[in-house]
Amino acid sequence: MSLDFTLTKFHSLCSAVAENYPTLTLSEYFAGAALPERFVIMRHDIDRRPMSALGTARIEAQCGIRATYYFRMNSRVFRPWIMREVEGMGHEVGYHYEALGKAKGDFEKAIGLFGSELKEFREVCDVKTICMHGNPLSKYDDRELWKVYDFRDFGIIGEAYLSAGKDINYFSDTGRSWNSKNNIRDFIPGRREESEVETTDDTIAMIESNRIDRIYILTHPERWGNGMDWGFSFVMDSAFNAGKKMLVAVR
Numbered sequence: 001m002s003l004d005f006t007l008t009k010f011h012s013l014c015s016a017v018a019e020n021y022p023t024l025t026l027s028e029y030f031a032g033a034a035l036p037e038r039f040v041i042m043r044h045d046i047d048r049r050p051m052s053a054l055g056t057a058r059i060e061a062q063c064g065i066r067a068t069y070y071f072r073m074n075s076r077v078f079r080p081w082i083m084r085e086v087e088g089m090g091h092e093v094g095y096h097y098e099a100l101g102k103a104k105g106d107f108e109k110a111i112g113l114f115g116s117e118l119k120e121f122r123e124v125c126d127v128k129t130i131c132m133h134g135n136p137l138s139k140y141d142d143r144e145l146w147k148v149y150d151f152r153d154f155g156i157i158g159e160a161y162l163s164a165g166k167d168i169n170y171f172s173d174t175g176r177s178w179n180s181k182n183n184i185r186d187f188i189p190g191r192r193e194e195s196e197v198e199t200t201d202d203t204i205a206m207i208e209s210n211r212i213d214r215i216y217i218l219t220h221p222e223r224w225g226n227g228m229d230w231g232f233s234f235v236m237d238s239a240f241n242a243g244k245k246m247l248v249a250v251r
């Protein structure tokens with residue numbers, strides 16, 4: 001098995017993106033009255049190991065890419081100095097919310113928590129967009145909040161799943177494969193070019209072919225590492241995928 005999902009491979013992916021497409025942050029995409037015909041959006045969900053965001057953010061900055069980083073609100077992930085450093089490199093930082101899950105389905109409690117966590121984020125960074133944390137083990141889907149409330153009331157211009165247009169082609173590293181078979185919730189339904197993209201090399205070839213105009217790439221920087229960290233994270237992901245397959249099987 002050749003090594004994929006290393007920072008070296010991530011650098012190759014970023015080079016391919018930078019050489020072939022302009023990039024947009026999520027807030028630029030949501031605010032854009034006049035969007036370019038072709039572009040790539042690079043989104044990163046920081047679910048754990050926030051230091052890993054610094055590695056990918058630096059590589060992107062070197063390549064001239066401006067990406068969007070969503071951090072969760074918990075004591076391990078919410079690290080103001082890291083978030084400020086990422087924002088300082090020209091990237092957008094947003095709020096990876098899971099308020100409904102934390103409130104165990106209590107909508108009123110959840111929206112209160114959403115407001116107070118967002119306030120804490122805004123003391124650190126300029127937050128304009130939000131993104132649900134799609135925990136496949138939780139029975140709550142945080143997007144349900146927006147059937148009752150409106151995130152615009154909080155000065156938020158877009159939600160990374162709900163506000164994406166139908167013209168976007170979505171690719172995600174969820175489960176350490178670009179193929180969507182490991183995704184349960186971490187997916188924008190019906191907005192995926194059904195091409196056979198499995199490895200990062202496949203994704204790079206797809207980008208270099210220039211055959212898709214609008215591409216939305218989601219990665220989890222904690223999965224992109226070298227050496228020991230990579231091995232540990234790989235084992236964890238494999239165990240997690242095995243667990244998810246069982247979940248799918250019982251549905």
Ligand SMILES: [Zn+2]
Binds near residue numbers: 045047096132135
């Ligand atoms: Zn997440």
